[in-house]
Amino acid sequence: xxxxxxxxxxxxxxxxxxxxxxxxxxxxxxxxxxxxxxxxxxxxxxxxxxxxxxxxxxxxxxxxxxxxxxxxxxxxxxxxxxxxxxxxxxxxxxxxxxxxxxxxxxxxxxxxxxxxxxxxxxxxxxxxxxxxxxxxxxxxxxxxxxxxxxxxxxxxxxxxxxxxxxxxxxxxxxxxxxxxxxxxxxxxxxxxxxxxx
Numbered sequence: 001x002x003x004x005x006x007x008x009x010x011x012x013x014x015x016x017x018x019x020x021x022x023x024x025x026x027x028x029x030x031x032x033x034x035x036x037x038x039x040x041x042x043x044x045x046x047x048x049x050x051x052x053x054x055x056x057x058x059x060x061x062x063x064x065x066x067x068x069x070x071x072x073x074x075x076x077x078x079x080x081x082x083x084x085x086x087x088x089x090x091x092x093x094x095x096x097x098x099x100x101x102x103x104x105x106x107x108x109x110x111x112x113x114x115x116x117x118x119x120x121x122x123x124x125x126x127x128x129x130x131x132x133x134x135x136x137x138x139x140x141x142x143x144x145x146x147x148x149x150x151x152x153x154x155x156x157x158x159x160x161x162x163x164x165x166x167x168x169x170x171x172x173x174x175x176x177x178x179x180x181x182x183x184x185x186x187x188x189x190x191x192x193x194x195x196x197x
Contacts, residue, residue, distance in 0.1 A: 004143045013119055014147040020112045021051055021079070028105055035101050039092035042194055043083065050082040051075070056171040061148035062156075063165010069123075069130035069144070071172060076120035080113040086194035 004010075025044060032040040053075035060068035084090065096102060129141035136142070149161075156164055 004139050007143050007146075009122070010143050011147060013122070016115055017054065017119070020108070020115050021054060024108050025051070025112075028101075028108060031101055032105075035099075037096070037101060039089050039096060040101065040105050043086065043089045043093070046082055046086070046194060047079070050078050052171075053078065053175055056168050056175060058148045058151060059164050059168030059171065061145050061168075062152045062161050063168055064136070064145060064161060065165050065168065066130045066133065066136050067172070068168070069127055069141075072144075073120060073123055073127055076116045076123060079116045083109050083113060085192060087192045089194050 025047060028040070029044045029048070032044060053071055057068050057072040057075055060071060093102065093106070126141060126144060129135050129144070152159070152161065152164060
């Protein structure tokens with residue numbers, strides 16, 4: 001395997017993503033249901049709808065599909081937007097009584113936003129992997145596929161990469177249709193209020 005100088009940074013990005021994008025928000029979602037914090041619940045449910053694009057990206061990368069580089073960048077951009085876009089939820093969270101849940105949620109919201117912005121900036125040079133099948137075959141691009149392939153070995157050992165890539169494509173089509181409907185129809189009706197989502 002050819003040595004790529006930035007391989008440790010790619011693996012670090014996946015590890016930070018697992019922590020900030022999956023583990024912490026899952027704990028916060030469960031905690032918000034236990035504490036009956038409706039504003040945090042609503043925002044985290046919206047967050048999970050948006051963050052599924054990263055999961056879809058993993059399956060696209062397992063299939064070796066170039067579009068995964070575009071979906072990965074878009075996920076990193078959409079996640080912070082989804083966390084700060086809603087005026088009504090932001091007000092509810094700001095004015096709710098202080099507590100440990102609110103403190104940890106606010107800290108996580110800032111941390112995941114900073115992580116996504118920095119990750120998007122670092123990931124941008126690799127977007128050219130989405131536009132050339134030759135580039136996708138180079139170690140420069142393939143280093144991003146190593147972690148998804150390891151995920152496949154752990155959780156889908158008996159499945160073929162092409163089948164998992166197909167599932168990723170189906171998920172991406174559904175995601176794009178839902179996002180298009182939201183942007184073109186719902187956003188015009190509800191504006192920046194999440195109370196009608």
